[in-house]
Structure formats: C-alpha cells, structure tokens
Amino acid sequence: MQRYFIDEHGNMEQFNISGDDYHHIVRVMRMKAGDEIICVTPKGKSAVCQIEEITDETVVANVVKWEEGTTELPVHVVIASGLPKGDKLELIIQKGTELGAYEFVPFTASRSIVKWDGKKAAKKVERWQKIAKEAAEQSHRSYVPEVKEPVGLKELIQASDDYTYKLVAYEEEAREGEASVLSSTLAKLGKGDSLLIVFGPEGGLTSEEVDLLYKNGFLACGLGPRILRTETAPLYALSAVSYHFELLG
Structure with missing residues (x-):
C-alpha cells in the first residue's frame, strides 16, 4: 500500500493531498475513489485511508483506521558526512x-573535493530532502529525516552539544583494531537519546580535524577491521544500531 506524508495538522479524520503526492496518486499510480493508501501525519501517526474524491488539484482521503506500533529506531542517529564527490551523498541519504x-x-572537510556552492544551496538541499522523503515512504517509516544545509566543521562542533553521545568514525582506529567504542556507546544509549556520528569524505579526516573533535568531546570509533568507503561507513553504523536495538534483544 502506498504511503504519503501529510503536511496538514487540522482534521484528523480526513486529509487533502496535493502537489507531488497528488501527481503520484493520480498520474503515476492511477488510483481512483475507493482505493486505499497510508497517510502519515507530521507527528508520525500512520492511518489507512480510503480515497473519497479526486478533484483537479486535490485527493480527499478519509481515515479508515489508525495503525499501531512504529518502524522508527528508539534512538535518534544523526549522520554527519564530509561532503563527498558525485552522487555519493544522495546514496547515503537514500539508504x-x-x-x-x-x-x-x-x-565541508579539509579533504572534501566538492566545494559547497551557496548559490545553488536551496535547490540542492531541496533535492536531498525529496530523496529522503521518497526513501521514507518506500521503507514505511513514520518520519522523514531532515537534511541540513552543509556547514563547516566548527559549526558542526558548536551544534554537537545538542546530542547525547557523539562519535567520529576514524580509519586509524580500525587499523589498530579498536572494536569497543561503538558497542559500548550503543550499550549506554537509552530510548529517546541521540547519537551524532561524524564520517570523513574520500581520503578521510585529517589528524588535525580528529584532534579538534577529540577536544570537543567526541570519541573515535572503528567500524571493523576493513577500511570502508565514505558512502559505506554510515550504512555500516546504522546497521549496527538497528541490530543492537531491534534484533539483538
């Protein structure tokens, strides 16, 4: 069943869907009155809805039943990626x-090949956010991750106090066989806690950048004995979090 994130906060028994989602329902999926979809509210509540009416600009859907349970991780994992080249960041956001x-x-890291163009910022972030929304719909999530506009490392550090725990994935730790920091941090995390993990771009983080993160309360962690690509490392970490909280127990 197709899933759509609803913007409105008003009537919780009926939803009006417009914009890109309207186009997807009517033009792509070719749905009609009587068909069912899942609507997700801004607060993360999901409901099975039946299409009541399709106008020239709006799909009107009535709530049939509210769903129980959640598909969200019990902790908030924030991925901070050093700007990589090509479409690697899009892959990181999607997966x-x-x-x-x-x-x-x-x-923006010292070894980021791509330099952030502020003039193209709005369109770029809008595209990244759309990728996140489509991936959230596809994976039946009840929350669309926010994609922030790129910042400098110092700005990232300034904002890091908002998180319960903060780690930096550092390949030198992996080479030295470090295997305890990530697992011990996951063991400390409780429901609703937040975990910020920093990943370098191609070429990794410089020792100066890692030292600066150390001085501001970050712990360095390895991600196994193999050296992972910049687009692979965040996915490894998220899989480890999922295993710890959703499969291990």
Whole structure:
C-alpha cells in the first residue's frame, strides 16, 4: 500500500493531498475513489485511508483506521558526512533513511573535493530532502529525516552539544583494531537519546580535524577491521544500531 506524508495538522479524520503526492496518486499510480493508501501525519501517526474524491488539484482521503506500533529506531542517529564527490551523498541519504537515520548533516572537510556552492544551496538541499522523503515512504517509516544545509566543521562542533553521545568514525582506529567504542556507546544509549556520528569524505579526516573533535568531546570509533568507503561507513553504523536495538534483544 502506498504511503504519503501529510503536511496538514487540522482534521484528523480526513486529509487533502496535493502537489507531488497528488501527481503520484493520480498520474503515476492511477488510483481512483475507493482505493486505499497510508497517510502519515507530521507527528508520525500512520492511518489507512480510503480515497473519497479526486478533484483537479486535490485527493480527499478519509481515515479508515489508525495503525499501531512504529518502524522508527528508539534512538535518534544523526549522520554527519564530509561532503563527498558525485552522487555519493544522495546514496547515503537514500539508504541511510531506509536504515533509520534521524537526520543528515553534510559538512565541508579539509579533504572534501566538492566545494559547497551557496548559490545553488536551496535547490540542492531541496533535492536531498525529496530523496529522503521518497526513501521514507518506500521503507514505511513514520518520519522523514531532515537534511541540513552543509556547514563547516566548527559549526558542526558548536551544534554537537545538542546530542547525547557523539562519535567520529576514524580509519586509524580500525587499523589498530579498536572494536569497543561503538558497542559500548550503543550499550549506554537509552530510548529517546541521540547519537551524532561524524564520517570523513574520500581520503578521510585529517589528524588535525580528529584532534579538534577529540577536544570537543567526541570519541573515535572503528567500524571493523576493513577500511570502508565514505558512502559505506554510515550504512555500516546504522546497521549496527538497528541490530543492537531491534534484533539483538
């Protein structure tokens, strides 16, 4: 059953769907009155709805029943990625959303090949947010992760006090066989806690960047004995979180 995120906060018995979702329902899926969809409210509540009417601009859907349970991770995992080249960040956002990420914070690192163009900022972030929304719908999530506009490392550090725990994935730790920081941090996390994990771009983080993160309360962690690509490492970490909280117990 197709899932759509609803913007409105008003009548909780009937939803009016417009914009891109209207186009998807009417033009792509070719649905009609009587068909059922799932609508998700801004507060993360999901309802099975039946299409009542389709006008020239709006799909009107009535709530049939509210769903119980949640598909969300019990902790908020925030992925901070050093800006990679090409479409790698899009892959991180898409697959990271499927794996349960709560938020994405791109940042400009010393070894980032791509330099952030502020003039194209709005369109770029809008595209990233659309990718997150589509991935959240596909994976039946009840929350669309927010994709932040890229920041500098110092700005990222300034904002890091808002998180319960903060880690930096560092390949040197992996080479040295470090295997305890990630698992011990997951063991400390409680429901509703937040975890910020920083990942470097291609080429990794410089020792100076890692030292700066150390000085501001970040712990370095390895992600197994193999060196992972910048687009693979966040997915490894999210999978580890999912295993710990959703499968292990």
